[in-house]
Amino acid sequence: MINKAQHIARIVQNSIERTYSVQDLSISIERTKDERFGDFSTNAAMMHSNRLKESPMSIGEKLCRDINKSLSKDLLADKVELVKPGFINFYISKKFWIDIFREVVLVGKNYGRSNTGDGKKILVEFVGSNPTGPLNVVSARAASIGDSLCNILSFNGYDVKREFYINDAGEQISRLVESLIARYTQIHDPCFEFPDDGYHGDYVKDMAEELNRVYKGKSLLNKIDDDVWFRCRHFILSSQKRDVENFGVKFDKWFSEKELLHDSDKITDTLKKLEERGFTRKKDDATWFQSTKLGDDEDRVLVKSNGVPTYFLADIAYHLDKFNRGFDKAIDFMGPDHHGHIGRLKMAMKALGIDEKWLDIFIVQQVNLMRNGEKIKMSKRAGRFETMKDLVSEVGKDAARFFFLMRTQSSHLDFDLNLAKEESSKNPVYYIQYAHARLCNILKHAEAQKVSIEEIEIANTELLDKAEEVELAKTLAGFEDTCEARVLTYAPHKIAGYLLKLAGIFHNFYNKHRVVTGNKELTAARLLIVKSTGIVLANGLRLLGISAPKKMQNKD
């Protein structure tokens, strides 16, 4: 399939060559936002007005005349027109658009797929957190965005791996173990004091109960017990795994900071490498990364004065490990509290001689849960905070994912719980899913009327000339551009927006035109529309990790 925009760019380029004998002028072709300006437009006449030493309108006029002359009508465009400041607008012929319905049905599940990635290996790290408690709503947001991005990258020919980084080394988990032992001790001695900076959540009490079944009241105080540590980590991690799985995300690897970095030589190797490259220095018994050499305000600690490596050093080692595993690119999604970390990590990569473009890091911004128009206060210290699990059980996986995917990751999101739960047209997820269910129902109805698949496949598309039909064709054609990785790589929300638009156009079409009628030929042609729309909706929803139901559940 020839890309329409490229096709038009070629035409314009040729015309410039003929008219001005100038080559190598870059031409950009855009889809117009407004129908009145045709389907595609180019600003070439304005862009190159300086170089050609002529006014935009004058250039445009010449090009337009030339293009019109060379364009045979049945090819691509009905009309080419010059407008006001100097835009040249192309009106694509209906027939050219209508062909898309058959193409979509032929390509099916693969419609929208591309090979721009060319098998390049990409590692996407997201959600990853301390195993110190249940995953929260920001993790859920990261899970939606990260997972969907992976789907989109795969769809565009990249070889994608999903990875979850477990921060199971360091202070935080030690503090959790401390809290756990305190809760455990409290079972037998209610007066036992709980540490101020401990983890207050109820899940710690649940773990303590479980611990009690094993240790049966034996004192665990004044003793750092590997077994308790291990049980604690296991308890948290398996619940996190369950949450993520229920959210429809499958990680290729759960990367343990402790096992795979600290218990190996990777940390010391990384440190050695930084030393060799002249980026470390000693001060106050600690080892520092000389990030000031790369423009940072101050140097950063790699190894604390007590000899323990920092999270920062471990993360450098982790990323070096990713690089050594042969990935062409790494993408990280981090929580809003990590943003100070980004610059430093990138500097460290630079210090190690890794190309800056190899690593992209994005911040997934915070989430405010709204109920009845009011913000829900989250307090991690008090142990009350909205978890991913609660969110999914309250609004469902599909709604949760869609709401997160409607927005760019950088926006501070207000999540409206009431709206997400509502089973009505106000709720965009249901709106899209209903479009899919509705069209499945039409196909089922047609089947009952004994319309065969063969009839649909050989349908006469020339019968399709209604405005709503052409609009659907144009919109379906737009799915390819929407999926194109270049535009879309870090913006799954565009798929969500696209699906919403497509669903709306379909509902409109449905209301204006009856599909299954006594007119067999027209019925077949319209069923082709229905079928292709269904394919595109399903493909889009699949990229978002949201189901495309054949029928909607009854309200009551």
Place this chain on the structure above:
RNA sequence: GCGCCUGUAGUUCAGCUGGAUAGAACAACAGAUUCCGGAUCUGUAGGUCGGGGGUUCGAAUCCCUUCAGGCGUACCA
């Protein structure tokens, strides 16, 4: 103090590398259905793109400045 994110309709947000009269959803108001699911559709109204400068054929978009909100600025992770 410094750094990052955000500021667009009553509300929540789109707006791709600058483009033509700044879009959508929800809320508001007015309408549509003998028939494939009304969980639907159509229409109306709603804006000094936080403010002020600059760059150019042309700015919500780029640059400078200023105001407001959030976050970060640990030998925590």
